[in-house]
Amino acid sequence: MSATIVSLPDQSTARVPKVNYLTKENGLLSWLLTGDHKRIAILYLISLSFFFFIGGALAGLIRLELLTPQTDLMATDTYNKVFTMHGVIMVFFFLVPSVPATLGNFLIPLMIGAKDLALPKINLLSWYLYMAGGLLALYTMMTGGVDTGWTFTTPLSTHYVNTSVLTTGLAVFVAGFSSIFTGLNFIVTIHKMRAPGMTWFRLPLFVWAHYAASILMVLATPVVAIAIVLVALERTIGIGVFDPTKGGDPILFQHLFWFYSHPAVYIMILPGMGVISETISTFSRKRVFGYTAVAFSSVAIAVFGFFVWAHHMFIMGISNYAVLVFSLLTMLVAVPSAIKIFNWTFTLYKGSITFETPMLYTFGFMGLFTIGGLTGVFLGTSGTDIHLTETYFIVAHFHFVMVGGMLMAFLAGIHFWWPKMTGRMYPEKISQLAAVVTFIGFNFTFFPQFILGTLGMPRRYASYPPEFQILNVFSTAGASILGVGYLLPVLYLTWSLKYGAVAGNNPWQATGLEWQIQSPPLTENFTETPIMDHEAYDYEWLENQNKENRNKERQKEKEVTSAG
Amino acid sequence: MPDSPAIAHGAPEAAHHEHPPYLRHHFENVEQQADAAGFAMWLFLLTEVMFFGGLFTAYLIYRNWYYRAFVSGSHQLNVYWGTLNTLVLIISSFTMAMGVWCAETRRKSGLVLCLILTFILGLGFLGIKSIEYSEKIEKHHVPGLHYSLQSFLDPDSDAAAKAAGDKPLPLDLARHTEVYFSLYFLMTGMHALHMIIGIGILGFMILRARAGAYTAGHVTFVENFGLYWHFVDIIWIYLFALLYLISRH
Numbered sequence: 024m025s026a027t028i029v030s031l032p033d034q035s036t037a038r039v040p041k042v043n044y045l046t047k048e049n050g051l052l053s054w055l056l057t058g059d060h061k062r063i064a065i066l067y068l069i070s071l072s073f074f075f076f077i078g079g080a081l082a083g084l085i086r087l088e089l090l091t092p093q094t095d096l097m098a099t100d101t102y103n104k105v106f107t108m109h110g111v112i113m114v115f116f117f118l119v120p121s122v123p124a125t126l127g128n129f130l131i132p133l134m135i136g137a138k139d140l141a142l143p144k145i146n147l148l149s150w151y152l153y154m155a156g157g158l159l160a161l162y163t164m165m166t167g168g169v170d171t172g173w174t175f176t177t178p179l180s181t182h183y184v185n186t187s188v189l190t191t192g193l194a195v196f197v198a199g200f201s202s203i204f205t206g207l208n209f210i211v212t213i214h215k216m217r218a219p220g221m222t223w224f225r226l227p228l229f230v231w232a233h234y235a236a237s238i239l240m241v242l243a244t245p246v247v248a249i250a251i252v253l254v255a256l257e258r259t260i261g262i263g264v265f266d267p268t269k270g271g272d273p274i275l276f277q278h279l280f281w282f283y284s285h286p287a288v289y290i291m292i293l294p295g296m297g298v299i300s301e302t303i304s305t306f307s308r309k310r311v312f313g314y315t316a317v318a319f320s321s322v323a324i325a326v327f328g329f330f331v332w333a334h335h336m337f338i339m340g341i342s343n344y345a346v347l348v349f350s351l352l353t354m355l356v357a358v359p360s361a362i363k364i365f366n367w368t369f370t371l372y373k374g375s376i377t378f379e380t381p382m383l384y385t386f387g388f389m390g391l392f393t394i395g396g397l398t399g400v401f402l403g404t405s406g407t408d409i410h411l412t413e414t415y416f417i418v419a420h421f422h423f424v425m426v427g428g429m430l431m432a433f434l435a436g437i438h439f440w441w442p443k444m445t446g447r448m449y450p451e452k453i454s455q456l457a458a459v460v461t462f463i464g465f466n467f468t469f470f471p472q473f474i475l476g477t478l479g480m481p482r483r484y485a486s487y488p489p490e491f492q493i494l495n496v497f498s499t500a501g502a503s504i505l506g507v508g509y510l511l512p513v514l515y516l517t518w519s520l521k522y523g524a525v526a527g528n529n530p531w532q533a534t535g536l537e538w539q540i541q542s543p544p545l546t547e548n549f550t551e552t553p554i555m556d557h558e559a560y561d562y563e564w565l566e567n568q569n570k571e572n573r574n575k576e577r578q579k580e581k582e583v584t585s586a587g
Numbered sequence: 588m589p590d591s592p593a594i595a596h597g598a599p600e601a602a603h604h605e606h607p608p609y610l611r612h613h614f615e616n617v618e619q620q621a622d623a624a625g626f627a628m629w630l631f632l633l634t635e636v637m638f639f640g641g642l643f644t645a646y647l648i649y650r651n652w653y654y655r656a657f658v659s660g661s662h663q664l665n666v667y668w669g670t671l672n673t674l675v676l677i678i679s680s681f682t683m684a685m686g687v688w689c690a691e692t693r694r695k696s697g698l699v700l701c702l703i704l705t706f707i708l709g710l711g712f713l714g715i716k717s718i719e720y721s722e723k724i725e726k727h728h729v730p731g732l733h734y735s736l737q738s739f740l741d742p743d744s745d746a747a748a749k750a751a752g753d754k755p756l757p758l759d760l761a762r763h764t765e766v767y768f769s770l771y772f773l774m775t776g777m778h779a780l781h782m783i784i785g786i787g788i789l790g791f792m793i794l795r796a797r798a799g800a801y802t803a804g805h806v807t808f809v810e811n812f813g814l815y816w817h818f819v820d821i822i823w824i825y826l827f828a829l830l831y832l833i834s835r836h
Contacts, residue, residue, distance in 0.1 A: 142623070211627045241630055242637055245638035253641075272648070
């Protein structure tokens with residue numbers, strides 16, 4: 024491995040600044056009533072991790088059940104509930120809010136040179152809505168659960184199941200508003216709160232990616248909200264919008280649901296792509312290649328993302344012409360994603376690459392997301408989709424995108440900004456190990472599922488023919504490795520809060536505004552409004568700044584000695 | 588040492604003493620604050636458009652599929668009550684707009700009067716709506732277990748259907764009227780819910796306005812509520828045309 028770029032202050036004298044956003048006020052109430060975007064981000068981080076581990080435990084149960092061909096660990100309806108709750112919790116309570124609500128909340132104001140998000144109270148409200156939704160979902164899970172799959176497909180959800188569709192629907196509805204408020208807040212902040220000189224094309228690509236994701240949150244989430252209201256009313260009162268016996272059409276539910284839930288995939292992945300742009304530039308010491316193209320590709324994903332939803336419905340009875348059009352549009356949405364991957368790769372070209380943990384996760388992201396994205400093209404092709412849909416191929420595909428892509432990006436981001444959030448470094452060696460373990464565990468878990476899918480193993484069943492067992496054993500074994508990979512960061516990150524090396528302002532020598540202030544930042548972020556006088560990712564500017572500061576310090580020392 | 592506040596700084600904010608009390612700490616000035624709040628409100632209304640958009644989509648599809656059932660269904664609505672309600676809402680939009688103007692020009696009593704008038708007109712709308720709803724309940728036109736097809740299978744037995752000259756619908760088409768009434772109750776119900784929330788906020792605003800909160804230069808809240816109120820009115824105008832006037836063009 025090449026030399027590291029980490030530059031820490033002298034550990035014998037360095038201290039984490041006494042006054043910062045963590046120490047400004049004390050007590051539980053100062054956290055629960057805070058308007059500070061950084062504290063709300065921490066609240067989100069803790070609660071998100073909690074829900075992630077519940078969702079992860081459910082995934083563990085699924086893999087254990089699938090270790091053997093028979094249904095032996097749990098009854099089939101319990102299995103249905105377990106995979107449903109795994110999906111609901113992971114999608115609505117982890118993936119959708121993951122990067123935006125934690126890193127986005129923490130960093131967007133810092134990156135654009137603002138003191139806070141435009142609407143701090145709405146920001147806090149969004150966390151409370153998230154918690155209300157999440158706890159309601161947990162309560163539902165403990166008092167009976169729901170077994171419709173996370174897609175709430177009608178008429179199954181409206182007429183045939185006796186499980187808690189209503190409370191789960193309400194939980195998702197409430198969490199949806201949390202997501203709407205987060206997106207709305209980001210858009211207003213990015214438009215109205217940028218520091219002087221921070222033009223649109225000087226914004227870090229992280230901000231662009233969040234801007235695009237926010238558009239999706241604001242426009243798509245209300246549609247799933249109304250779809251859930253309709254399901255609830257159909258189930259309780261018996262209105263006839265989706266009920267074929269009264270003239271309603273269940274396909275309409277599919278359209279409304281996927282009009283949100285496909286863009287939701289981009290709500291999940293775009294912020295992750297923002298993280299990757301930051302890490303890849305910092306650890307190659309180069310401006311992101313094709314900045315403008317990467318920025319606009321985020322917006323293009325957001326726009327195209329709205330016109331591909333029906334590719335979830337190729338076998339559900341939509342017309343052949345619709346299949347044709349949506350198939351073509353699905354291919355098109357792969358283009359902006361490919362633009363990003365190519366530009367990141369070109370950023371690496373002739374860069375001074377170092378392999379700190381965030382960069383390892385970044386490489387993991389690029390490999391796994393590419394596989395996830397390309398298999399998406401297989402599925403967007405209607406001919407292969409008819410064979411592969413509803414098999415484990417689909418499961419493997421979206422886990423490569425969501426877990427291999429998004430979760431890798433989330434971990435890359437958490438490690439990258441951990442020094443900024445806490446003022447301390449995570450331990451490098453063990454975290455590199457965790458990154459590698461995660462990558463290996465992930466591939467062991469999900470790659471066999473591609474093969475299972477092409478062989479025809481259907482998803483959502485607790486049992487399977489015995490000839491599929493070997494691959495399933497591989498997958499379950501991989502899941503246990505993956506579990507270790509996710510537990511490690513919790514342990515060493517918690518350890519580092521007290522024992523980690525003092526990070527100083529800018530351990531990575533990164534160029535973003537957030538790295539030019541103390542870590543952890545002050546509650547008001549900047550003591551004086553910063554003025555942005557250079558482009559994003561300008562490493563020469565950073566070097567000149569460092570030189571100037573060294574000269575200033577030397578001069579000061581001289582003055583002191585001459586005065587003495 | 589590379590650790591340093593290495594960034595060009597602007598002039599430190601000099602004008603601390605000139606800040607009005609309602610300027611939140613994280614904004615540079617009042618214009619930025621008002622701008623941000625207004626922009627946020629427009630975005631929120633956009634989410635509302637998408638929310639109702641799902642219902643309008645459903646309406647569009649089913650109206651095309653079951654046009655005759657939708658016509659017969661709409662003949663069961665009372666156009667006079669509907670028109671009156673449209674008028675009530677348009678007048679309330681006017682009083683609300685006057686309220687915003689009063690706040691901007693710092694006329695406290697004018698503002699209170701306008702808000703109270705808007706409040707009363709809003710309640711009036713809901714009153715008329717409840718008369719309409721009770722007619723539907725009496726005729727068993729609420730979708731669900733007790734839904735009755737009587738008015739559509741045998742229009743002569745129903746005064747409203749007879750007056751409109753409806754012909755009897757075949758059974759399968761008659762059953763599709765339930766889709767019409769599902770959408771009618773959903774759309775008007777969602778609209779009424781927005782009215783109720785609006786009236787609640789109006790009540791709160793009347794109390795604050797009497798204490799002089801909006802006539803000291805800080806009118807953002809009144810302006811943004813005005814936007815919300817007009818938005819809810821516009822939704823009604825669409826609903827009125829789409830639900831009441833299907834066959835009257």
